[in-house]
Amino acid sequence: MKLVLHSAKRASAPYRVRIGLNLKGVPYEIRPVDLVANAHHAEDYRALNGQGLVPTLMVDGRPLTQSLAILEWLDETLPEPALLPTMPYERAIARGMAEIIACDIHPLNNLRVLRQLTAMDIGETERDAWVARWIGDGFRALEPMVAQHAGAFAFGDAPGLVDCLLVPQVFNANRFKVDLSPFPAIATAAARAARHPAIAAAHPDHQPER
Amino acid sequence: MKLVLHSAKRASAPYRVRIGLNLKGVPYEIRPVDLVANAHHAEDYRALNGQGLVPTLMVDGRPLTQSLAILEWLDETLPEPALLPTMPYERAIARGMAEIIACDIHPLNNLRVLRQLTAMDIGETERDAWVARWIGDGFRALEPMVAQHAGAFAFGDAPGLVDCLLVPQVFNANRFKVDLSPFPAIATAAARAARHPAIAAAHPDHQPER
Numbered sequence: 001m002k003l004v005l006h007s008a009k010r011a012s013a014p015y016r017v018r019i020g021l022n023l024k025g026v027p028y029e030i031r032p033v034d035l036v037a038n039a040h041h042a043e044d045y046r047a048l049n050g051q052g053l054v055p056t057l058m059v060d061g062r063p064l065t066q067s068l069a070i071l072e073w074l075d076e077t078l079p080e081p082a083l084l085p086t087m088p089y090e091r092a093i094a095r096g097m098a099e100i101i102a103c104d105i106h107p108l109n110n111l112r113v114l115r116q117l118t119a120m121d122i123g124e125t126e127r128d129a130w131v132a133r134w135i136g137d138g139f140r141a142l143e144p145m146v147a148q149h150a151g152a153f154a155f156g157d158a159p160g161l162v163d164c165l166l167v168p169q170v171f172n173a174n175r176f177k178v179d180l181s182p183f184p185a186i187a188t189a190a191a192r193a194a195r196h197p198a199i200a201a202a203h204p205d206h207q208p209e210r
Numbered sequence: 211m212k213l214v215l216h217s218a219k220r221a222s223a224p225y226r227v228r229i230g231l232n233l234k235g236v237p238y239e240i241r242p243v244d245l246v247a248n249a250h251h252a253e254d255y256r257a258l259n260g261q262g263l264v265p266t267l268m269v270d271g272r273p274l275t276q277s278l279a280i281l282e283w284l285d286e287t288l289p290e291p292a293l294l295p296t297m298p299y300e301r302a303i304a305r306g307m308a309e310i311i312a313c314d315i316h317p318l319n320n321l322r323v324l325r326q327l328t329a330m331d332i333g334e335t336e337r338d339a340w341v342a343r344w345i346g347d348g349f350r351a352l353e354p355m356v357a358q359h360a361g362a363f364a365f366g367d368a369p370g371l372v373d374c375l376l377v378p379q380v381f382n383a384n385r386f387k388v389d390l391s392p393f394p395a396i397a398t399a400a401a402r403a404a405r406h407p408a409i410a411a412a413h414p415d416h417q418p419e420r
Contacts, residue, residue, distance in 0.1 A: 049351075050350065050351030050352075050354060050355070051310065051314065051347065051348070051351040052351075053314070059299065062299065064299075064302050064303070064306060065306045066305065066306040066309040066310065066313065068278075068305065068309055068313070069302045069303075069305035069306040069308075069309055070302065070306075072301070072302065072305055073298050073299070073301065073302035073305075076298040076301065077298050088283055088286040088287050089269065089272065089274075089283070091282070091283065091286065092274050092279045092280065092282065092283035093274070093279075095276065095278065095279035095282055095283075096274060096275045096276040096279040096280075098279075099276040099278055099279055099312075100261065100276065102309075102313055103276065103278070103312055103313050103316075103317050104261065104263070104317055106313075107313050107314055107317045107318060108317060108318060108323065112347075113318065116340070116343065120332065120336065120340075122330065126330065130326070130330075133326065137261065137322075138261070140260065141259075141260030141261040141262075142260075144260060145260070
């Protein structure tokens with residue numbers, strides 16, 4: 001199976017997928033997509049990903065989009081080591097934690113939304129407050145869940161789906177200088193996970209792009 | 211297994227879960243949450259759902275949140291009739307289609323975001339343009355996927371996860387008077403799905419709330 005990941009180093013969604021791929025230990029090739037140069041809007045990229053978003057994972061030449069769907073596919077195709085717990089109720093809790101980030105934090109703060117706010121004459125201070133609002137809302141809900149479910153990682157004692165989402169979101173929060181002191185369980189879990197070799201290798205600083 | 215759904219009739223996310231529960235044919239009780247009266251911010255509700263969002267599904271007294279996680283849980287717990295296809299690649303395509311709506315359309319247009327825009331002195335015309343922008347972006351990517359994968363329903367010939375997401379999103383687009391004429395495959399699939407008895411029973415007009 002040949003895997004090619006269309007990725008952008010600082011974007012959250014491909015960062016999640018890089019973590020998942022690294023945790024599975026499966027080889028893949030990275031194709032950088034230059035978001036600043038709007039390479040994600042180029043016609044050849046849009047033919048693979050109609051949204052013009054990253055990531056796209058090419059599986060033997062066929063595209064998969066949406067990071068959560070890709071991570072679920074990975075877990076179904078390469079079951080070991082598992083990204084999700086075994087029991088349905090625990091799986092739903094882990095997915096719910098991941099989706100607080102994937103549905104209710106990140107989509108409000110990504111590049112296309114910040115560009116839209118700029119186009120609506122929203123200045124940088126108000127844009128930063130916007131970003132902090134959604135991170136704060138989501139992290140306030142996530143904090144007690146991480147406190148309850150974390151072991152050595154964000155959910156239990158093995159790295160998994162929640163770490164795939166949490167590490168990039170905390171990276172993003174730091175980029176926007178969001179104060180994480182109200183979220184000690186999240187900050188601790190993300191820092192600990194970030195030291196795992198597979199997760200560290202997915203970090204933006206360790207990507208082939210300049 | 212006793213299921214209680216904290217629901218709000220017009221909100222997309224609980225509407226998705228009602229469709230999923232109805233397709234499974236499992237009995238459940240509805241507890242309406244009055245969003246206009248801010249009942250979702252009440253302390254007793256937030257104890258179940260830290261985000262203060264709908265839905266929350268109580269499973270024998272234990273809360274599950276996030277509509278996609280709940281639908282995946284349903285499909286794992288009550289496998290028949292299946293909400294997802296059988297093969298991993300097709301499952302990933304269906305999930306990816308669902309997540310265009312769940313991650314990249316709906317979270318930008320829900321009540322808390324529209325209230326935030328209002329607080330930023332964004333007027334109604336610009337708010338409507340905001341809503342239409344994200345629906346348009348998402349539907350432009352989704353349209354060829356529905357055209358490719360739809361049979362009698364949005365993905366294949368049986369109702370499933372994509373219909374759970376698509377029917378409420380089209381209902382929402384109509385509420386905001388978004389022109390759906392550029393999206394004939396979506397409009398056709400949603401209209402056809404909406405006539406399925408289980409899906410029709412989940413419609414806002416058929417809910418116990420006034």
